[in-house]
Amino acid sequence: MAATPTVQPTAPGKPGGAKIYRVGLSGDATEMDPIRSTTEANLPPTEALYNYAARYTYHPPLGTQINPDAAESWEIQDGAKTFIFHLRKGMKYHDGSGELTADDVKWNWERIKDPKNGSAGAPDWAGSTITVVDPQTLKVGFEQPYPAFLGATVAYGYAMLISPTAYQANSDKWSTHPIGTGPFMWDSAQPGSSLTLKRNPNYWGTPPKIDQIQFRMKVDDRTALLAVAKGELDAFYVSDPDVAIEASKNTDPNVRFMKSAFGQSPFTLWFNMRRPPLDDVRVRQALRYAIDSQAIARDLFGGLADVINSYLPPWMFGYTDNVMKFEYDPDKARQLLQQANVPADWQPSMVSQAILPISKRVTEAVASYWTDIGVKVQNDSLEQGLIVQRSNNNDYDMYGTYISRVDPDQLTARFWRSNGSGNRSGYTGADELIDQIRSEADPSNRANLYGQLQQKLSQDSPAAFIVATSEHLLLNKRVVGEEGAGWLERLNWFDVDVPAE
Secondary structure (H helix, E strand, O other): OOOOOOOOOOOOOOOOOOEEEEEOOOOOOOOOOOOOOOOOOHHHHHHHOOOOOOEEEEEEOOOOEEEEEEEEEEEEEEOOEEEEEEEOOOOOOOOOOEEHHHHHHHHHHHHHHHHHOOOHHHHOOEEEEEEEEEOEEEEEEOOOOOOOOOHHHHOOOOHHHHOOHHHHHHHOOOOOOOOOOOOEEEEEEHHHHHHEEHHHHHHHHOOOOOEEEEEEEEEEEEEEHHHHEEEHOOOEEEOHHHHHHHOOOOOOOEEEEEEEEEEEEEEEEEEOOOOOOOHHHHHHHHHHHHOOOOHHHHHHHHHHHHHHHHOOOOOOOOOOOOOOOOOOOHHHHHHHHHOOOOOOOOOOEEEOOOOOOHHHHHHHHHHHHHHHHHOOOOEEEEEEHHHHHHHOOOOOOOEEEOOOOHHHHHHHHHHHOOOOOOOOOOOHHHHHHHHHHHHHOOOHHHHHHHHHHHHHHHHOOOOOEEEEEEEEEEOOOOOOOOOOOOOOOOOOOOOOEEEOO
């Protein structure tokens, strides 16, 4: 059990007025069904609407912790093959239709499992058996140990709990009629513009201090910085590196800039090993030696990103820095390319997502470094539909993106096992080790195995690990109780306070 967070002060304000927390979102929050979307725009409102069985919370200096939510306690048995959850009583749905039961939780989790529902979280539930023991108790069993089940699955975005009765009655209207048991409930929305949630008067836990959350959608970063300074917005997550650098140096007393060590997202550049000459480890290592990650972190991110040598960010369980390192050495890169007899006219293709400014920025820098060693890259920043098409067809030599996850299991089998849905390199060299990690119940042994995997991936170099970018949170000075940026735009709905107006 995590330590109890420090009690937060309350904000002053107009007696009898409403406390309205105004949050800017870079995207359009249109999907309120958690099994279908955990995008950066959809996650903040859905996390205010719904509960998990267990929830990640962020309280410095403890960092990210898994705490009870709908489940007030749980037991892990049979060497992490069996998980028993004991649910709270009295968790009423927003519409007054009843209370959350074990049957409801089972229905939610089975929805994620069912491949017909198209949830990206389905693989994490593979091989599970979900059994209702009594109205307040569930049992989840696996054939093999799955020690990461709580963090990688139960407390992850897809596993937010919605009302089965309400969904079955209004599934086609769910984006404007979402029903859960969370601290806030639906109030109103203007499509593409704003979304308002109001405090749940029947919330089972300690009620939030704020009365409303108003989400303003499709706000660009520079506009948000000005809006926070003027008091038009209270909170906004920055993704544009230039705006983040500017905000970090900002001297306006109305703006607080917060960086979280627990929000780092590794930028990974996969090498498609199915295509020669990238099937030769010397070529892959040469390309890594040619990248000056220190300069990228310093010059492109103003020191707000950290150089990494692993697929895991430094804050995550199992991380090690004891791996083969690729310090910038263009001469060594040229030597390795020559040894591998790489054709002088080789022009590989590199793809990244246009929607992510960080991806475009890093791949442009990398392409420039590779040009210096004689490798001319076709660098394509593509819209989502095209990037999916190219990815599905393995139509690329390099694929660059950054990935936000909170448990190392989520970054491992899916991206590095030979049959992983996100294995963009075609790497096949670590299946046995990955399977060992997933079934190892002892934390110290599992951490050691994660270290071995990071060492092997660094040596085999199916990808280049370049920098870890961080979450950057802008807050207006009137906000009280927000302790720091969490993971993937998670905001603190429980302690945050603003003056009444």
